[in-house]
Amino acid sequence: MSQRRDENWLDDELRRAIDTTNPQFDAEAWKQKYAVEYQTLVARLGKPPSSKRPIRFVITRYAIAAVILIGVGVLLTRTPEPGEREPAPRPGPTVTSPAEMTSMMALRAAYRQGGQDALEQLLDTAMEKLGPRPSETPTLRLLSDFEG
Amino acid sequence: MRTMLRRRVLRALLAGCVLLTTVGQAGAIPPDPDNAALLYYQAFMSIPEFEGEVRDLLRNVAQGKVDPNDAAREAIGKCRAAIETAEAASELSICHWGFRFSQGFDCLMPQLSQCRVLTFVLLAEARVQAADGDHRSALERCVMLDNFARHIGDDTLISYLVSLAVRNLGYECMRGIMGQASGDASLMRWLKSELSTTSEHELTPIRSLKIEREIVLKMLRMENAEQYARVVVGEGGTEEEILAKVSEEMFAKARRIYNEHVTEALSVMGGPMPYEQAYARLDDLMESFDPNDPAAAAGGALAPALAKIMTLKVRAEAHTNAMRAGAEIYLQKAKSGKLPAKLPAGLPKDPFSREDFAYERTDDGFVLRCQAKDLDKDTIHEYVFAVR
Numbered sequence: 001m002s003q004r005r006d007e008n009w010l011d012d013e014l015r016r017a018i019d020t021t022n023p024q025f026d027a028e029a030w031k032q033k034y035a036v037e038y039q040t041l042v043a044r045l046g047k048p049p050s051s052k053r054p055i056r057f058v059i060t061r062y063a064i065a066a067v068i069l070i071g072v073g074v075l076l077t078r079t080p081e082p083g084e085r086e087p088a089p090r091p092g093p094t095v096t097s098p099a100e101m102t103s104m105m106a107l108r109a110a111y112r113q114g115g116q117d118a119l120e121q122l123l124d125t126a127m128e129k130l131g132p133r134p135s136e137t138p139t140l141r142l143l144s145d146f147e148g
Numbered sequence: 149m150r151t152m153l154r155r156r157v158l159r160a161l162l163a164g165c166v167l168l169t170t171v172g173q174a175g176a177i178p179p180d181p182d183n184a185a186l187l188y189y190q191a192f193m194s195i196p197e198f199e200g201e202v203r204d205l206l207r208n209v210a211q212g213k214v215d216p217n218d219a220a221r222e223a224i225g226k227c228r229a230a231i232e233t234a235e236a237a238s239e240l241s242i243c244h245w246g247f248r249f250s251q252g253f254d255c256l257m258p259q260l261s262q263c264r265v266l267t268f269v270l271l272a273e274a275r276v277q278a279a280d281g282d283h284r285s286a287l288e289r290c291v292m293l294d295n296f297a298r299h300i301g302d303d304t305l306i307s308y309l310v311s312l313a314v315r316n317l318g319y320e321c322m323r324g325i326m327g328q329a330s331g332d333a334s335l336m337r338w339l340k341s342e343l344s345t346t347s348e349h350e351l352t353p354i355r356s357l358k359i360e361r362e363i364v365l366k367m368l369r370m371e372n373a374e375q376y377a378r379v380v381v382g383e384g385g386t387e388e389e390i391l392a393k394v395s396e397e398m399f400a401k402a403r404r405i406y407n408e409h410v411t412e413a414l415s416v417m418g419g420p421m422p423y424e425q426a427y428a429r430l431d432d433l434m435e436s437f438d439p440n441d442p443a444a445a446a447g448g449a450l451a452p453a454l455a456k457i458m459t460l461k462v463r464a465e466a467h468t469n470a471m472r473a474g475a476e477i478y479l480q481k482a483k484s485g486k487l488p489a490k491l492p493a494g495l496p497k498d499p500f501s502r503e504d505f506a507y508e509r510t511d512d513g514f515v516l517r518c519q520a521k522d523l524d525k526d527t528i529h530e531y532v533f534a535v536r
Contacts, residue, residue, distance in 0.1 A: 105253035127261040
């Protein structure tokens with residue numbers, strides 16, 4: 001992966017992790033508001049700030065991304081305490097898994113309404129949605145995929 | 149001195165044996181699964197993803213609607229690994245699919261879809277083998293399908309329905325191939341013997357009904373009211389309206405009524421009552437759920453169509469018995485060169501009437517006909533056996 005693509009990926013990840021949609025950074029206003037700090041920074045660099053990203057800023061972004069990713073990883077892998085097992089109700093639309101059409105409830109309802117034909121039709125529809133899984137991935141190829 | 153020497157030799161031999169056994173065990177390859185379901189799951193995953201056109205072709209070949217062509221042969225060739233794995237599975241006696249019964253009616257059964265696809269693949273292969281003149285292999289595949297149906301099992305009413313459908317498809321394919329091989333006495337003798345053992349593994353809705361009864365009795369409780377509402381919502385009203393009407397008292401009464409009905413149904417199905425009488429009794433039982441009593445209505449909404457379920461059982465028995473009788477008739481024809489003039493004595497009977505099947509010779513072979521109606525379908529079943 002190139003440095004440039006790497007940065008794009010990082011930008012995307014940050015954009016996903018942090019809400020960047022609303023606030024727009026107004027550089028001129030900031031310069032006016034913090035004139036003293038701005039002049040100090042310019043003097044420290046010994047030259048006017050360029051449009052290129054300073055290395056330290058890139059490192060900081062990497063560090064933020066690393067902290068976010070580690071945080072997400074810890075949250076995903078952490079075993080919840082017994083009292084924490086109840087998932088918190090989440091707002092938003094309810095998404096139904098296609099596998100639910102193969103629940104005993106759904107299959108039973110199909111049979112009750114349309115007999116054997118309806119049951120078989122539902123099983124065939126489930127087949128189209130869920131599988132079968134292609135077998136053309138032999139173990140050796142799987143291993144080579146993992147090892148790169 | 150000699151005794152000491154003997155003891156030392158004996159100890160050395162014993163130590164050698166222990167060492168050999170230990171090393172032998174450490175190097176042993178772990179055994180293959182003894183649960184057929186694990187192999188079937190592997191077989192399902194080994195079936196390639198076919199285009200809809202190829203899937204339809206395999207299904208039509210399997211059902212004998214079209215003759216096998218090159219495309220069908222190629223598709224079956226791609227299923228070789230799946231077929232061989234299923235073959236290994238069918239030879240095992242134990243098959244536990246791992247249903248999560250604790251989930252009640254939310255228990256998922258996606259493998260039943262895959263069972264149908266595997267059935268079509270196996271039957272299509274049997275048709276190809278028959279078309280190539282290898283009747284023995286083709287019939288072996290059909291017999292294997294009978295084992296597969298038994299493995300799909302009767303844990304739930306839905307599995308029972310799917311297993312019966314698979315068995316019926318296998319029998320239909322078998323009937324076509326028997327006609328082609330009807331001159332081969334040794335093959336017919338072998339098939340007759342294979343078919344006679346299926347009675348040991350007869351599928352029955354009794355086990356499924358017992359399990360379903362436990363699931364329903366667990367569901368008819370306030371803590372599971374939400375699932376109850378989702379199950380009966382099709383009977384009228386929204387889930388919210390249903391939930392507004394439930395109470396622990398209503399559920400307690402519904403449990404009692406449901407349990408009484410299903411327990412009596414189980415006794416009718418497992419008892420000696422003739423089909424017609426049993427059908428009438430089960431029909432009455434279903435009618436006796438009072439729709440104006442919320443508790444009785446709840447019980448009725450959860451009970452399966454009992455008379456229909458029992459008819460399925462009797463219909464399946466009739467098909468199995470007809471296949472056994474047909475194999476004997478084919479055997480006699482293979483021995484004597486012609487079909488018997490009348491039905492040989494001692495053959496399995498028609499369970500609808502508990503009498504012998506009506507036997508009729510036709511221009512193309514023979515027909516075995518039930519002597520009483522299937523009251524659910526209002527028809528008399530007949531099984532056509534061709535002779536080529």
